[in-house]
Amino acid sequence: MLDADRVRVLVEVAHAGSIAAAAENMAFTAPALSQQLTKLERELGCALVERSRTGVRLTRAGRVLLAYGERVVGELHDAESAVRAAAGEAPVRLSLGAFASAGKLLVPQALAAFGQAHPQVRLSLSDVEPPDGYGQVTSGELDLLITHRYPGVQVPAAAGLHRERILVDPLLLVLPEGHPAAGTAPRLADLAEQEWICGAPGISNRIALESAAAAEGVRPAVAYETRDYEVMLALIRAGVGIGLVPRMILDAAPAEGWVAEPPGGAAPAREISIVHRRRPPAPVPAMVDMLRRSARCPPY
């Protein structure tokens, strides 16, 4: 049988992106991990990683093993929690991953409520930008993931994981105060020549904007690229362009210098979902409940 510790090394290396980074995370030295990987490869008779100077990349076989390995590591994680729970111990740790804006807005109140209800559970939160995070959930590195999907962005496969949509967050058109189009419910097609502000190519809100515009047969002109909605609002406030911003962000931002309205015609929205393993440790359902509640009552 394969050595689970070695498989775990592969999982950690894959998640961290390099042997050195994984070694840092696991509190080992790099050569230790490298040796374990080499032994695993020799044992299996095929290469699992392509070692380069900028880190390592998984081979085809490595990706296959990664999928299994994540499940193995995750089951071992949950096994420990489940046994301790069965023996009457209170659960101790709950690690949460969330995309940045959720971490600022939706999560804090859920965290606070959860902390009051379950003071013995140690909570941790880390930034995970979609579409990442599924592997970490499977492997137990995260117990709960808060992720989103913008229109036009394909959703990662969640084999063996439970995913549940907790909020549909509409994308609103945000214009500088006094902009001529304000209040006229303009369609994206009418705004194609405007100066748009959104993420760089490949960033999800860029894809969402382009796919929504493409549905109306136009290609927006992107003048300013930022993935940070705070920056985007500041630019809009300064009158240099317009953008498409989730309502959740707007609800929590100072409502000065800009106006927002749904774009005419289309109704683009991002979906916010939670992801966890099928047999999660005890505190996960409770936290999910808090998050659902938090999602139902704006301003989040």
Place this chain on the structure above:
Amino acid sequence: MLDADRVRVLVEVAHAGSIAAAAENMAFTAPALSQQLTKLERELGCALVERSRTGVRLTRAGRVLLAYGERVVGELHDAESAVRAAAGEAPVRLSLGAFASAGKLLVPQALAAFGQAHPQVRLSLSDVEPPDGYGQVTSGELDLLITHRYPGVQVPAAAGLHRERILVDPLLLVLPEGHPAAGTAPRLADLAEQEWICGAPGISNRIALESAAAAEGVRPAVAYETRDYEVMLALIRAGVGIGLVPRMILDAAPAEGWVAEPPGGAAPAREISIVHRRRPPAPVPAMVDMLRRSARCPPY
């Protein structure tokens, strides 16, 4: 994280029923396993097994860990097969578990056909009497299980496993040649006072007979107890009693000295199913196909 090797020890001990037997299977000595179990228990802070003179019994916590452990061990098994397959290696091993009468009748022709089509796969077969075998499938000890369910016998939960019914095998009433009831489609209710031959209490065909009879409001008188259908047929042939026998068995038995017919009224049948993990190694679907085919063309 829990040590997977120690978890595997628990799984093997649970399946074998004692530390000594598990040690034998794993080619270790008993103290080695005992020490590993002790460390696992200390690590988790709770007892996993009750050690007694007649072997060990799992505690509540032990059963919880067993369920997770079986999945861990099974995933590690399949991981290795999957990686080797991805690297282009031909699969090597396929282990099959079947109940005794399937092993005599239904399986051999499927094994032969499979062996011709995939000569490089090493096949192994072991006896597993229902309701056992699910744990071994989960843990990868078996790749494929052929099991049955008699009416009135509750089916084990198959969490995370794939189960598929491949054959419904009717139970026929078998009488000695020349028995007065022969050819009259007698109901079980009319035969309650006959000398019945079937398994001991708790054996599945005993349960099936009693539940079918109970449905007609009678309790059969069991005169001879054997779980072996060959013995049962020999007794019937000798004229000492009557029995309920799956058609599959009859089709393969010498058709002398007895007559068979469906009991009037009820139509009891045993269901024969195959069970495997959700992501089985490559040869499993092929073997399942052979078995389906084998099940469709009597005399099996």
Place this chain on the structure above:
DNA sequence: CCCGATGCTTAAGTTAAAGTTGCGGTTGCT
């Protein structure tokens, strides 16, 4: 009634494997 068999544990010794340290090589960036 004792004796042997069975099954698990404890204790001590051996051995195998994992991890660390240190050095060298390659690549990419400033």
Place this chain on the structure above:
DNA sequence: AGCAACCGCAACTTTAACTTAAGCATCGGG
């Protein structure tokens, strides 16, 4: 060109798993 980051190799150290041997308790048979 030089520095920093990352990986690989080799020698040494240490941890821990396994074995052997002995001990304790229970149970069944002579």
